[in-house]
Amino acid sequence: LSARDVASAGLLDRLRQRYPLRSVVLGAAAPIGALIFAVIASSIILALGGHDVLEAFRTMFKQAGRPTAFVNIVNQALVYYLSALAVSIGFRMNLFNIGVEGQYSLAAFSAAYVGGQITGGGPFHLILELVVAMAVGALWAGIAGFLKVTRGVSEVISTIMLNAIAIGLGSYLLHNLGTVANNNIATKQITPSGRVPGISYPGTDSKIFGFLVIAIIVGIVYWFVVTRTRFGFWIKATGINEEAAVASGVNVKRMTIYAMLLSGAVAGLVGLPEILGETYRYSQTSQAGLGFAGIAIALLGRNSPVGMAMAAMLWSFLGRSADQLEFIDVPKEIAGIMQGVILLSVVIAYELVRRYRLVLQQKDVAAQLKTVVAPEAVAS
Amino acid sequence: MTATVQAPVREERRSRRMSPGAILLVAALGIFLIFSVIRQLTGANDLTSSGTVAAGLAAAVPIGLAALGGLWAERSGVVNIGLEGMMVLGTWGCAYLAWDHGAWWGVLFGTLLGAVGGLVHAIATVTFGVDHIISGVAINIIAPSIALYLTKVTFANYPGGGQKQSPQLHDVKHITLPFSDSLFDLEKKHWFLVSDVAGVFRGLTTGLSLMTITAVLAIVISGLVLWRTAFGLRVRSCGEAPYAAESLGVNVYKYKYIAVIFSGAMAGLGGAALALAASQFRDGQTGGRGFIGLAALIFGNWRPGALSAGAGLFGYTDAIQLRSATAVHALLLLVAVALVLVAVWQARTGQRVIATVAVVIAVLAVIWYFLTDEVPAELVGTTPYVITILVLALASQRLRMPKADGKVYRKGEQH
Numbered sequence: 001l002s003a004r005d006v007a008s009a010g011l012l013d014r015l016r017q018r019y020p021l022r023s024v025v026l027g028a029a030a031p032i033g034a035l036i037f038a039v040i041a042s043s044i045i046l047a048l049g050g051h052d053v054l055e056a057f058r059t060m061f062k063q064a065g066r067p068t069a070f071v072n073i074v075n076q077a078l079v080y081y082l083s084a085l086a087v088s089i090g091f092r093m094n095l096f097n098i099g100v101e102g103q104y105s106l107a108a109f110s111a112a113y114v115g116g117q118i119t120g121g122g123p124f125h126l127i128l129e130l131v132v133a134m135a136v137g138a139l140w141a142g143i144a145g146f147l148k149v150t151r152g153v154s155e156v157i158s159t160i161m162l163n164a165i166a167i168g169l170g171s172y173l174l175h176n177l178g179t180v181a182n183n184n185i186a187t188k189q190i191t192p193s194g195r196v197p198g199i200s201y202p203g204t205d206s207k208i209f210g211f212l213v214i215a216i217i218v219g220i221v222y223w224f225v226v227t228r229t230r231f232g233f234w235i236k237a238t239g240i241n242e243e244a245a246v247a248s249g250v251n252v253k254r255m256t257i258y259a260m261l262l263s264g265a266v267a268g269l270v271g272l273p274e275i276l277g278e279t280y281r282y283s284q285t286s287q288a289g290l291g292f293a294g295i296a297i298a299l300l301g302r303n304s305p306v307g308m309a310m311a312a313m314l315w316s317f318l319g320r321s322a323d324q325l326e327f328i329d330v331p332k333e334i335a336g337i338m339q340g341v342i343l344l345s346v347v348i349a350y351e352l353v354r355r356y357r358l359v360l361q362q363k364d365v366a367a368q369l370k371t372v373v374a375p376e377a378v379a380s
Numbered sequence: 381m382t383a384t385v386q387a388p389v390r391e392e393r394r395s396r397r398m399s400p401g402a403i404l405l406v407a408a409l410g411i412f413l414i415f416s417v418i419r420q421l422t423g424a425n426d427l428t429s430s431g432t433v434a435a436g437l438a439a440a441v442p443i444g445l446a447a448l449g450g451l452w453a454e455r456s457g458v459v460n461i462g463l464e465g466m467m468v469l470g471t472w473g474c475a476y477l478a479w480d481h482g483a484w485w486g487v488l489f490g491t492l493l494g495a496v497g498g499l500v501h502a503i504a505t506v507t508f509g510v511d512h513i514i515s516g517v518a519i520n521i522i523a524p525s526i527a528l529y530l531t532k533v534t535f536a537n538y539p540g541g542g543q544k545q546s547p548q549l550h551d552v553k554h555i556t557l558p559f560s561d562s563l564f565d566l567e568k569k570h571w572f573l574v575s576d577v578a579g580v581f582r583g584l585t586t587g588l589s590l591m592t593i594t595a596v597l598a599i600v601i602s603g604l605v606l607w608r609t610a611f612g613l614r615v616r617s618c619g620e621a622p623y624a625a626e627s628l629g630v631n632v633y634k635y636k637y638i639a640v641i642f643s644g645a646m647a648g649l650g651g652a653a654l655a656l657a658a659s660q661f662r663d664g665q666t667g668g669r670g671f672i673g674l675a676a677l678i679f680g681n682w683r684p685g686a687l688s689a690g691a692g693l694f695g696y697t698d699a700i701q702l703r704s705a706t707a708v709h710a711l712l713l714l715v716a717v718a719l720v721l722v723a724v725w726q727a728r729t730g731q732r733v734i735a736t737v738a739v740v741i742a743v744l745a746v747i748w749y750f751l752t753d754e755v756p757a758e759l760v761g762t763t764p765y766v767i768t769i770l771v772l773a774l775a776s777q778r779l780r781m782p783k784a785d786g787k788v789y790r791k792g793e794q795h
Contacts, residue, residue: 049533147772153773157678161766164671165766175756175758292520331528337526343521344500344518347511348510
């Protein structure tokens with residue numbers, strides 16, 4: 001198939017060529033199948049626990065339909081989305097950044113601390129906070145990248161260790177640099193110039209974090225970098241086949257450092273929507289566990305910017321609307337179980353689909369060979 | 381050419397090495413000596429007091445069992461970062477039976493639930509070839525949710541139970557060896573070396589939980605099984621070279637399954653030990669001990685003896701932080717001494733840069749010691765992780781994990 005053929009074909013044909021029906025169906029089968037499996041599994045658990053299964057699901061959907069709850073779901077989802085973006089940068093080149101957790105907690109503390117020290121400054125106040133957060137996140141992730149390229153230390157292990165160190169360090173810094181407010185140690189409150197104003201949503205006083213805009217921009221930049229630049233191509237090439245990438249001149253060590261730094265920089269933003277949009281200070285009660293959610297969402301969304309956004313909404317919907325379950329005496333932990341089951345079954349489903357695709361491809365190739373080889377065999 | 385010249389030299393160096401037993405003895409004596417000197421210099425008697433040692437030993441048990449779980453899985457080639465989740469299952473399972481049926485039933489059930497967690501990990505990683513880290517992350521998400529869900533369904537209705545905790549549990553027996561009390565007088569004298577030895581021995585033999593003995597037995601037996609039986613050789617061959625093992629007729633899937641299920645069981649046992657020591661199940665009780673176990677495993681270079689030492693070290697730092705601020709402060713000097721030793725050893729093997737880095741950190745530790753009066757508690761809690769990072773960064777050339785560790789294996793697919 002020559003380039004001119006592709007160019008002359010209509011838009012629909014080109015789309016069909018790029019996304020063949022079979023591959024689209026197979027691609028959708030895995031997440032949908034996993035979702036169905038998770039619903040079945042959690043229904044069984046709920047039923048075994050003596051709860052009304054239908055009532056539980058109805059409660060969750062009803063809750064999500066309320067404007068206030070919807071705003072909460074969107075707010076949580078955009079936080080998850082940033083975390084997933086951070087993780088997926090690493091995933092693209094087979095790097096496991098398990099350390100998003102530690103990176104964002106240190107970064108959020110630093111940004112809130114620096115932001116709290118300053119009054120005024122106009123837009124530079126906010127920009128400074130973002131820069132500090134990204135720099136601290138990148139620095140903390142960079143340690144893992146540095147250890148990997150200089151000492152061959154697995155980034156999985158080093159980021160797990162760095163997570164725990166970051167949490168200890170963060171709580172030490174907070175106790176020494178923070179101030180006591182409402183029986184809770186926190187950084188100084190950030191003045192309005194350093195805040196991100198919320199977006200109103202009809203039917204509720206709660207506001208969607210203005211950080212949504214930043215999250216969308218980061219998503220677009222991510223899409224552009226990974227699909228439209230040489231850098232993104234190199235990252236992908238290294239992830240798919242490192243030897244081939246090295247052979248074509250990619251400096252894998254440098255790429256590893258860059259990927260970790262970028263991943264950490266995005267991870268640095270994860271804690272900010274809440275701090276700059278709602279609490280205006282960093283305190284011990286700030287959210288934990290976002291890093292692991294990011295890993296799950298990046299997997300669920302297959303590192304695609306749109307896929308991850310949908311996965312983040314799903315994750316957030318499950319977590320947030322489950323809070324309502326406590327009112328009908330159903331433990332809200334069923335949401336955590338569902339999230340975990342979705343993750344586990346989706347990765348298994350992806351693997352099964354991958355194997356099935358290989359079988360199909362082999363069949364296609366065999367069929368093609370038959371048509372090509374047969375006349376030759378006759379001729380000889 | 382170079383290879384043939386080098387071979388005899390290496391042979392000679394190996395023959396000059398001491399036997400493992402002798403190394404252990406010298407190392408133990410050296411550590412005692414350093415501890416005694418620093419205790420005398422700083423007056424931090426809690427460094428080697430029987431109370432610290434006993435608490436450290438108790439804290440080391442769950443960590444050691446988690447590390448043992450990691451050893452089984454990783455020796456068969458499966459990375460298990462789901463240890464944390466399997467431990468949570470163990471704590472809940474133990475509490476479920478231990479609160480009214482007796483402690484040992486709890487231990488058994490906790491171990492069993494841990495094994496179920498291992499089974500899930502085995503199904504995902506071995507049968508379906510899912511990435512080991514991903515499966516582990518999923519288990520770490522599911523397990524605490526399941527444990528808390530079950531707590532709300534069961535314990536919440538029990539007398540003394542709650543939404544996030546179980547009723548009080550029965551504990552297993554604690555034993556005290558007959559001579560250990562007489563060591564106390566000796567320990568109180570604070571004599572150089574003698575009192576330290578007395579303190580440590582008294583700590584190891586007073587109020588010893590049967591769970592501690594179980595853990596030691598589990599580690600010793602695991603070591604024997606893995607390194608002294610045909611079964612163990614096959615398990616390890618799956619972790620080193622699964623396709624070679626396959627070509628010799630080893631059913632790699634089977635051995636991986638057994639090892640990973642056993643890995644979960646050991647993590648569950650560790651969780652049970654944790655619940656019994658705390659006399660109840662609480663939400664968030666494991667507090668990252670599964671990950672510390674992983675750290676102990678790496679610190680111990682994927683060997684049972686050394687991982688026990690790692691678990692002991694991490695348990696010790698955990699215990700000392702709760703007991704004495706001055707002792708923790710004195711630990712800074714210990715760290716400095718240890719780093720200088722690392723530097724000497726690295727310099728001898730020609731690793732100048734690493735030796736320099738080690739010396740710099742040692743100097744910083746000494747400066748920190750003299751500039752401050754105590755080390756903040758938040759930072760002490762990070763000791764196991766800092767040590768593991770240092771070991772990985774400064775001595776990684778001596779670490780050797782199983783060669784096919786973390787690699788997905790599929791029968792007949794060697795390329």
